[in-house]
Amino acid sequence: MSIQIADAPPGIQGQGFFATSIDKAVGLARANSLWPLPFATSCCGIEFMATMASNYDMARFGSERLSFSPRQADLLMVMGTIAKKMGPVVRQVYLQMAEPRWVIAVGACASSGGIFDTYSVLQGIDKVIPVDVYVPGCPPRPEQIIDGITKIQELVKNEPLRRRNSPEYQALMASYGIK
Amino acid sequence: MANITNEEIIQHIQTDLPGCILSAEESFGMCTIEIPANQVKNLFQFLYAHPQMEFQFLTDLCGIHYPNQVDKELGVVYHIHSLVNNLRLRIKAFVPKANPQIESVSSIFKSANWQERETFDFYGIVFTGHPNLKRILNVDEMTYYPLRKEYPLEDQHRTDKNDSYFGR
Numbered sequence: 001m002s003i004q005i006a007d008a009p010p011g012i013q014g015q016g017f018f019a020t021s022i023d024k025a026v027g028l029a030r031a032n033s034l035w036p037l038p039f040a041t042s043c044c045g046i047e048f049m050a051t052m053a054s055n056y057d058m059a060r061f062g063s064e065r066l067s068f069s070p071r072q073a074d075l076l077m078v079m080g081t082i083a084k085k086m087g088p089v090v091r092q093v094y095l096q097m098a099e100p101r102w103v104i105a106v107g108a109c110a111s112s113g114g115i116f117d118t119y120s121v122l123q124g125i126d127k128v129i130p131v132d133v134y135v136p137g138c139p140p141r142p143e144q145i146i147d148g149i150t151k152i153q154e155l156v157k158n159e160p161l162r163r164r165n166s167p168e169y170q171a172l173m174a175s176y177g178i179k
Numbered sequence: 180m181a182n183i184t185n186e187e188i189i190q191h192i193q194t195d196l197p198g199c200i201l202s203a204e205e206s207f208g209m210c211t212i213e214i215p216a217n218q219v220k221n222l223f224q225f226l227y228a229h230p231q232m233e234f235q236f237l238t239d240l241c242g243i244h245y246p247n248q249v250d251k252e253l254g255v256v257y258h259i260h261s262l263v264n265n266l267r268l269r270i271k272a273f274v275p276k277a278n279p280q281i282e283s284v285s286s287i288f289k290s291a292n293w294q295e296r297e298t299f300d301f302y303g304i305v306f307t308g309h310p311n312l313k314r315i316l317n318v319d320e321m322t323y324y325p326l327r328k329e330y331p332l333e334d335q336h337r338t339d340k341n342d343s344y345f346g347r
Contacts, residue, residue, distance in 0.1 A: 084318045119325045120317060 006032050009157075023161045030074070030100070031156040032062035034149075037073035039093060041080030044107035044139040048079050051142040061149055070096040075152060076129075079139075081109040082122045094129040095178065099164045102155065104148050105131045108138045130172050182264050183231055185210035191232065196225060211269040219255075219272050220282040220308075226259065226268070227287055234268060236260040237288035240295065242302035244327045252276040253304055253327075257284070274304065283309040301326035 009028055011020030036058075040048055051058050058064070067073035070093045082090055094103065105125050108114030111134045113123035125131060132155055135148035163169050173179070188210060189203055199222055201213040214222055226234040238258040245252055251273035260267050274281050283306035285291040295306040296315040303324035306312055314321065323330065 085316075119321075119330070 024157075026161055027157040027159065031153040034061075034063045034075045034102075034152070034156065035065050035067040035073050036063050036075040036077050036149075037067050037070055037093070037097070039076060039078045039080075039090065041082060041086065042109070044079035044110065047139045047142055048077065048106065048145060051145045056142040056146060058146060058149060061146070061153065063149065070094075071098060073097055074101060074156075075149075076101065076103045077106060078103065078110045078125050079106040081114065081116055082125055083120055084122050085120075087122045087125075087128045090125055091128045100156075100159075102132045102152050103129060104133045104135065104152055106135045106145055106148065107140055108136060111136065114138060128176070129178075130176060183261075183266060185266075185268075188232060188266075188268065191229065192222065192225070196222060209267055209269060211271065213271045213273070216272045216274045216281045219257075219270075220284060220287070222270070223257075223259075223284050223287050232261055233263050234259040234261045236262055237284070237290050237294075238267065240284075240291055240298065242298040242304055242326070244302060246328050248273070250275045253279045253302055255281055255298060255304060279304045280307055281305070282307055283312075285309055300324070303327065 006028060008018065009020050009024035011018055011024070013019075038045065038048055040046075050056060052066070063075075070076070074097075076094055076097060078090060094101070103125075105111045109116060109121070110125050111131075113121050115138070117123070122128065133148050133151045135144050137144050140148075160166065185205055185208075189200060189212070192199055192212070196218070199214055199218050201215065203210065203212045205211070223234075226232055236259065238260050240255065240257050243254045243256060245254065253276055254271055254273045257270040257272075258267060259270065272281060279302075281304060283291065283295055285295060285306070286308065292310070293315060295309055296312060298304050299306060299309075299312055300314045300317050301324055313319070317325065
């Protein structure tokens with residue numbers, strides 16, 4: 001069995017030292033130790049359980065520790081149909097997460113309402129909170145969910161350390177009425 | 180085996196509450212009667228307390244909308260069960276859409292409380308005398324009654340779907 005170690009970010013290496021930007025170093029650490037908060041409401045949640053279990057094992061990507069408290073979570077995973085009545089709950093969970101935070105919408109329902117084009121269902125969670133990665137499928141297979149997670153990892157690695165101070169990010173938050 | 184027949188039930192009601200039954204029919208052995216909306220509480224009290232009938236269990240209570248039935252557009256259907264007689268009875272009452280008011284039976288059957296709220300939520304039928312008549316399943320901000328046959332099924336407030344992809 002071989003142990004895989006994440007590649008070092010680009011930097012300057014010499015005898016006994018390695019220099020890189022703190023953005024890259026922190027990004028590497030964050031990306032490989034994401035704590036996801038599962039918000040599972042229906043069948044996509046079942047696929048997520050398979051994703052976390054031994055066959056697919058999301059722990060391989062550093063996400064073995066699920067956080068059931070939003071205050072300790074880095075990544076909100078919304079999986080399943082979100083009824084309009086559930087919308088404020090999703091939003092509150094998001095608000096309780098500390099920065100930096102990312103959101104992944106797993107499945108057709110969380111992304112767009114899916115087949116539930118009806119009066120009682122929220123037509124995509126991006127109506128109430130900003131979303132970083134959308135995973136299509138009804139429900140998506142565990143491979144697709146892992147693909148979404150690795151997309152999130154790319155974002156985490158490459159985002160500036162203080163993205164929450166950027167005017168774009170603040171404008172995005174303001175568009176959702178989040179301070 | 181029921182100790183009392185459907186005919187006897189109708190007989191009892193007609194004797195004690197004359198004019199209460201607008202129509203009666205039987206399908207698959209279950210009796211259905213239609214009553215005026217202002218008789219609901221009266222009749223339920225009578226059926227509950229009657230020593231031979233004892234209809235003391237409310238199986239179901241739901242609303243229905245018949246858009247073409249002028250002045251009787253909205254209806255409430257009650258299913259009650261006499262446990263001692265093992266006999267069920269279906270009761271229908273209709274109200275006009277312009278003034279959809281009907282008496283609450285929540286003082287007789289505790290289980291009617293949430294079912295009447297649900298019927299109010301989806302059909303806008305107002306149950307007078309209900310202790311807490313407000314929406315139960317839908318969001319409080321909803322401004323319409325979604326199961327009335329007046330609206331398209333799809334959410335009318337969305338902006339992101341191109342109707343031409345969905346054949347409408």
